[in-house]
Amino acid sequence: MTDEWGHPAPDEIDFGKLMAALADPMRLKVVTDLIQDSVDAERTCASFNLPVSKSTCTHHFRVLRESGLIQDVDYGNRRGVRLRREDLQSRFPGLLEVLAHQAAAGTPTAAR
Amino acid sequence: MTDEWGHPAPDEIDFGKLMAALADPMRLKVVTDLIQDSVDAERTCASFNLPVSKSTCTHHFRVLRESGLIQDVDYGNRRGVRLRREDLQSRFPGLLEVLAHQAAAGTPTAAR
DNA sequence: GGATAGGTACAACATGCATCGTACCTAAGG
DNA sequence: CCTTAGGTACGATGCATGTTGTACCTATCC
Numbered sequence: 001m002t003d004e005w006g007h008p009a010p011d012e013i014d015f016g017k018l019m020a021a022l023a024d025p026m027r028l029k030v031v032t033d034l035i036q037d038s039v040d041a042e043r044t045c046a047s048f049n050l051p052v053s054k055s056t057c058t059h060h061f062r063v064l065r066e067s068g069l070i071q072d073v074d075y076g077n078r079r080g081v082r083l084r085r086e087d088l089q090s091r092f093p094g095l096l097e098v099l100a101h102q103a104a105a106g107t108p109t110a111a112r
Numbered sequence: 113m114t115d116e117w118g119h120p121a122p123d124e125i126d127f128g129k130l131m132a133a134l135a136d137p138m139r140l141k142v143v144t145d146l147i148q149d150s151v152d153a154e155r156t157c158a159s160f161n162l163p164v165s166k167s168t169c170t171h172h173f174r175v176l177r178e179s180g181l182i183q184d185v186d187y188g189n190r191r192g193v194r195l196r197r198e199d200l201q202s203r204f205p206g207l208l209e210v211l212a213h214q215a216a217a218g219t220p221t222a223a224r
Numbered sequence: 225g226g227a228t229a230g231g232t233a234c235a236a237c238a239t240g241c242a243t244c245g246t247a248c249c250t251a252a253g254g
Numbered sequence: 255c256c257t258t259a260g261g262t263a264c265g266a267t268g269c270a271t272g273t274t275g276t277a278c279c280t281a282t283c284c
Contacts, residue, residue, distance in 0.1 A: 015214050020135035023128055024272080046230065056273050058232060063271095077281040078230055093213060094206045101205060102127050136242080158260065168243050170262060175241095189251040190260055 006066040010087040013068035018092070021067035022099075026050055026060050031069055032103035034083040035096065042073075042080040118178040122199040125180035130204070133179035134211075138162055138172050143181055144215035146195040147208065154185075154192040 008014075022028050030048050037043065045061055052060075061081065064070045068087065073080040089096055120126075134140050142160050149155065162169055173193065176182045180199065185192040201208055 016135055016137055016140060019131045019140070023132035023135050025128060026272090028128060028131070044230080052272090053274055054231065055233090055275075059272070061231095074231095075281085076230095077279090092210055094210045098204055098206045098210060138242090156260080164242085165244055166261065167245075167263090171242070174262095186261095187251085188260095189249090 006062065007071055008066065008068045010068075010091055013087065013091050015092065017067040018069065018095075021063050021069055024060065024063075026052065026056075027064055027069075028102075029106075030060070030064060030081075031083070031099060032106055034070070034081070035100050035103045037083075039085065040082065042082050044078050045072075045081060118174065119183055120178065120180045122180075122196075122203055125199065125203050127204070129179040130181065130207075133175050133181055136172065136175075138164065138168075139176055139181075140214075141218075142172070142176060142193075143195070143211060144218055146182070146193070147212050147215045148219070149195075151197065152194065154194050156190050157184075157193060 022031065030050075033048060034041070034043070045057055050057055050060070061070070061072065061079075065072060068084060071082045071084050073082070085096060134143065142162070145160060146153070146155070157169055157173055162172070164172075173182070173184065173191075177184055180196060183194045183196050185194070197208060
């Protein structure tokens with residue numbers, strides 16, 4: 001592990017876990033939203049406006065974190081979420097492009 | 113649908129379903145095996161030697177078919193399995209390359 | 225300090241799904 | 255015709271997981 005948190009090291013990121021993480025609509029939305037943000041943007045969990053309770057939200061972000069897709073930083077009361085672009089790009093080249101393509105397709109031309 | 117079978121049309125292939133299909137180790141192995149075969153190779157379900165029962169095998173190939181990853185042809189007693197390369201390439205450009213990369217990584221340099 | 229906002233931990237619940245066994249089907253081969 | 259091989263359909267089962275509520279925690283703001 002990268003740290004005592006649930007972040008896997010770059011070479012420990014498992015493809016199956018990635019797929020499982022991306023299989024859920026909520027989590028896919030989070031990732032595609034992050035992809036469309038500027039590089040290294042850091043958002044709060046609440047900024048995604050997921051239509052679920054706080055508990056479910058925590059659960060999904062835990063899955064995303066443990067799958068290696070995102071990295072989040074504890075600020076005490078709030079929490080910053082960042083897409084692990086470099087790690088993903090180096091371990092699964094092309095994956096981010098596929099996700100970006102899907103993100104663009106999911107956004108029917110300016111729906112944000 | 114492309115046919116009365118469970119094959120989705122190329123533009124009906126859902127990204128989430130794809131991810132869900134690839135999340136299972138069995139199915140991921142099937143796809144990576146197919147990727148490493150020659151283009152348009154057609155294999156039988158049994159040729160993958162999945163360590164599961166026939167029922168489970170049928171289940172997995174159904175999921176793969178309904179997700180749009182594979183196409184299979186009914187020959188009566190046996191069944192041909194083909195990877196839908198063109199459809200996948202046109203709908204999710206780059207995905208096959210990512211899968212191929214993962215397939216190569218999963219095969220630690222000549223293990224077949 | 226007290227209230228509030230953002231998050232976690234834990235326990236509970238419902239649904240989904242991977243797995244299997246049995247029965248049945250269809251073609252090939254003796 | 256009978257057997258065998260490859261597959262499907264159906265039902266059952268056990269585990270994983272998406273969801274929620276409640277209680278609690280930690281900074282920020284008044």
